[in-house]
Amino acid sequence: MDIRTLCLGILSLGDATGYEIKKMVAEGSFSFFSEASFGSIYPALTKLTEEGLIAFRAESQSKRPDKKVYSLTSEGRKTLEDALAKSPGPDRHRSEFLAALLFAEAVAPERTGDLIDERLAHHDVQIEQLEMLLEGENSPASRFVLEYGLAMQHAARRFLEDKRNTL
Amino acid sequence: MDIRTLCLGILSLGDATGYEIKKMVAEGSFSFFSEASFGSIYPALTKLTEEGLIAFRAESQSKRPDKKVYSLTSEGRKTLEDALAKSPGPDRHRSEFLAALLFAEAVAPERTGDLIDERLAHHDVQIEQLEMLLEGENSPASRFVLEYGLAMQHAARRFLEDKRNTL
DNA sequence: GGACATTGTATCGGGATGATATAGTATGCT
DNA sequence: AGCATACTATATCATCCCGATACAATGTCC
Incomplete structure (x- = not known):
């Protein structure tokens, strides 16, 4: 695209x-x-x-x-x-957070906890914003995309919360 | 980054x-x-x-x-x-699939079902690949990233399956 | 035997990013 | 009242990045 x-x-x-x-x-x-x-x-x-x-x-x-x-x-x-x-090309995802997390293990392991906490707070903000957008949106396709985004944010947040103690 | x-x-x-x-x-x-x-x-x-x-x-x-x-x-x-x-910048996500889905509603609504079916199959392939990578990976941080990817793929797949009939 | 994949370094054109310029209006803060 | 910031609107520019391609030898599949 x-x-x-x-x-x-x-x-x-x-x-x-x-x-x-x-x-x-x-x-x-x-x-x-x-x-x-x-x-x-x-x-x-x-x-x-x-x-x-x-x-x-x-x-x-x-x-x-x-x-x-x-x-x-x-x-x-x-x-x-x-x-x-034509069938759409693959998704492309770039995440400084995941990169920082991987590199921090080798260079500054004491930082990983902070990184995850920051990220959790960021997800909360994103979820709130998406919910606000969703309230004012009536087009079914737009609502679909916003709900997709919400589902992804919730899934990421849940994963991080579950795994924070494991790492 | x-x-x-x-x-x-x-x-x-x-x-x-x-x-x-x-x-x-x-x-x-x-x-x-x-x-x-x-x-x-x-x-x-x-x-x-x-x-x-x-x-x-x-x-x-x-x-x-x-x-x-x-x-x-x-x-x-x-x-x-x-x-x-420094705290990492926001994630950047580009999806031709979501774009195609949104635009298809206006231009070719009969195509949305196919788009979602293709996407579900694509998720299955990705999940298999991730599980294979996970088997051969021992570094905790790398495993974390792979498991994060898996969680996202599963969440996206579940969302699409749930919503396919709704649209 | 030929086609294709792999290891490796390197360059190039076209395209995208992010910052900046210009310019007037509107809003808000003190 | 005065000042700063933000919004609407178009446009350009240096810098960086992507995808394709070139070169060169070896290994592998059919």
């Missing part, structure tokens, strides 16, 4: 500006399976427009530069459908 | 060549929280050597180019300790 397909997918759910796409990817249910920065979103939108997969209408705002509201063209929808027909 | 710190961490567990580091990151317990390619590992090792954080001894092999076996210097160990003293 490259940034181009991600943009097509988000626009398939509704028109948006580059700034709004960034917000959706940084917060909300999208943030649990994707990331993207301005430096990748804006070039992607420009190129997709050149290729005719999306189009924008400029909405003028008083005393501000024009807002470019992008929307999917029929050709873009076709491209997205083709991309979704 | 940038590639440099990752290399320092791996070398803190034992000496290794660039090729071996790549193998550890691509397979084994490291693969569940990190990724790195030759294109990032080799430049990182070169730069760390220049900075005196690691050193290598060239082991000559018959009819092959010399093997560069890298090891951590005391300065490198100090740098790693400093890096581990």
